Amino acid sequence: MSNHTKFFINGRWVEPVKPALLDVIDPSTEEVCTEIALGSSADVDRAVAAAKAAFVSFSTTTQLERLSLLKKILGIYNERFEDVASAVHQEMGAPIDFARNAQAWSGRAHLESTIEALERFQFSEPRGNTLVVREPVGVCALITPWNWPLNQIVCKVAPALAAGCTVVLKPSEIAPISAVVFAEILEAAGVPAGVFNLVNGTGPEVGQALASHPDVDMVSFTGSTRAGVIVAKCAADTVKRVAQELGGKSANIVLDDADFEAAVTKGVDACFSNTGQSCDAPTRMLVPANRTEDVYRIARAAAAKYQHDGQASEALGPLVSEAQYEKVQRYIALGVQEGATLLAGGAGKPRGRQRGYFVCPTVFGDVTPEMAIAREEIFGPVLSILPYDNEESAIAMANDTVYGLAAYVQSGDIEHARRVAVRMRAGSVYINYPSWDTRAPFGGYKQSGNGREYAEWGIHDFLEIKGVVGWGS
Known part of the structure; x- marks a missing residue:
């Protein structure tokens, strides 16, 4: 002291x-x-x-x-x-x-x-x-x-x-x-x-x-x-x-041959880790358009375990400051205003929390690339799920950002994942949620x-x- x-x-x-x-x-x-x-x-x-x-x-x-x-x-x-x-x-x-x-x-x-x-x-x-x-x-x-x-x-x-x-x-x-x-x-x-x-x-x-x-x-x-x-x-x-x-706005591509239950659940967890306050957090989840119903079901279930019910979740702390809390609240309101589907969470503090800068861990579906919640760094537990029509459009969508700190690829076929990973314009690419490697280079492309x-x-x-x-x- x-x-x-x-x-x-x-x-x-x-x-x-x-x-x-x-x-x-x-x-x-x-x-x-x-x-x-x-x-x-x-x-x-x-x-x-x-x-x-x-x-x-x-x-x-x-x-x-x-x-x-x-x-x-x-x-x-x-x-x-x-x-x-x-x-x-x-x-x-x-x-x-x-x-x-x-x-x-x-x-x-x-x-x-x-x-x-x-x-x-x-x-x-x-x-x-x-x-x-x-x-x-x-x-x-x-x-x-x-x-x-x-x-x-x-x-x-x-x-x-x-x-x-x-x-x-x-x-x-x-x-x-x-x-x-x-x-x-x-x-x-x-x-x-x-x-x-x-x-x-x-x-x-x-x-x-x-x-x-x-x-x-x-x-x-x-x-x-x-x-x-x-x-x-x-x-x-x-x-x-x-x-x-x-900064970052990292894409997480879930390929059509991935184990969706594991890939989506771990993707929600990775986005919410450290209460979403990580520059390399996978905050944009890109999923096949024909699998959105399954993805939304899994994402809701994954987010539900973070919901507060009168007591604090041990997995999710508060945001660091009042200013950060207000910023995240603005983005959640903006996501609703822009027409995204609120799958979990939303505005305000979790039930049972009157003090502390706690937020409701939030998942949006039906997000489109031009929405602010898909383009701007929020720095809170807010996940945007964007449907894609084919693999080429997913890669283009992932790289369509001013940022390039990290990218994530999920696939049941390692060779398939590698082919997509090398096309990501990011300083770090993570295949199938590997352990943190402090011996790997870390840094970003672009802004x-x-x-x-x-x-x-x-x-x-x-x-x-x-x-x-x-x-x-």
Whole structure:
């Protein structure tokens, strides 16, 4: 609690330059659970200066030294695992089992996969008479979202440190508690002063100051496409590298040879996971037009298990904030207005819920591609089911979006699924709901961003390439 109103800069917990506090709301109760300090450009200047000074020595550490550091971080992360899960449970309202088994787990998994990748990573290689060298890019600003706080913090911080970079982290001010716990973990692991710095604050005050700072060499941003455009524009004047993981409206094609009972049920579950607050959630389910009656029956049954009956469902927490709640309510009303068929859920809070930003998990049928609920990112448990006439039209419909973060394909024939998967214009394609793989590259096409995260793909993004010609002479 004592560190919630401080920043971690140059190896110490410090007070902000200009004192300002923000309430943090527990979305399951709508009550204040703590407060954090809000940073300013002056705090950004302090943190960037610390990172810049630390880069001189940290960039020259050996691969083995950085491996040892990451392993220490992992060890202490495991010791504080319950603290991490408790933080996410409080700041997001995530059910505690989900906070442990998905949210906190993801931080551990990214540390493990980054360590594995670093153990085999080649930072230099001879090519004829030239030595190709991969060197740390420099001071990195890491701006992370509220929906998967540990996932996005660790899959940026771990590869940045693995590469030899120094960082300034700005987590979401909506869900900042887990970031404070993570900073305490790095402090306990003995991360050298200035290598990792934490400044809380808003996007306009801290995020934009980091993105435009002349001493920041790279920005890694995860958030909405709208905010990503602002970050890129702020970074443009200093021509710094920008890596972005942005919005999504992922299609889930159920092919005619799929097991419909399993494919539709798991598709509803995947859309509703994390209360629909995932950028790669399969929110558009594309199904054969001649099977819609079966699909709608299965989808209704799958959604029904999430309905509240006087008590909270352990499978579905609240949305993260009042603003997010109101946004999802607007989209549900818009879906009805546009003429989609409401199969499950609908407007308002679930029965028995007067407090908390809980929503009714909602399924729409008879959705057409031009409807807003089929085109815009809702970021809540709202599934749109779109009928298709043939496979070619399904593929065209799936790719007809400004986004390209993820796509899903369901089929009883793996070769059939593979043929469709390779035609998806998305950074990640998932066949028959596989397990989460933190060793696979993650990132988007089109307006879903650029760059890739996870394991060695993340390390590559924090490196510059140098060619030393004549090395072999």
